[in-house]
Amino acid sequence: MGELIKQGEIEPAYVLFVINQQRGKSTQGKISSLAGAVFTAITKGHSLEEYRKSLVVRKKAAVRKSEKASNETLRYRLDEVKESYEVMSKKNIAKGSTFEENLQLVYLSQGFRREEDAQGVEWLVRD
Secondary structure, three states, rough: OOHHHOOOOOOOHHHHHHHHHHHHHHHHOOOOOHHHHHHHHHHHOOOOOHHHHHHHHHHHHHHHHHHHHHHOOEEHHHHHHHHHHHHHHOOOOOOOOOHHHHOOOOOHHHHOEEEEEEOEEOOOOOO
């Protein structure tokens, strides 16, 4: 198997797909040797079509999720962000040595901007 993967004849993801599929059959008592069933399924191309279909479905779902996520506006209250920074800095896991530095590294560099609403509340917003 390792040689087939190195040569590029089969994908590691296909091997995992077949293993998971055969493991399900093994727990149901339909096969006696998981390793033998996996080897046979891979060398004879069993489940290859199912694997390719699952890739197409996953890619379509990923595209839909990324389109949905890109249209979503994210809003965080600045005071809540500051509270989370203080908690993380106490645990020594905060990025940056000051809140302003953390704000730049974590939020502003990712496309967030500071806004203030009519009530005077500051927000971090990304469209």
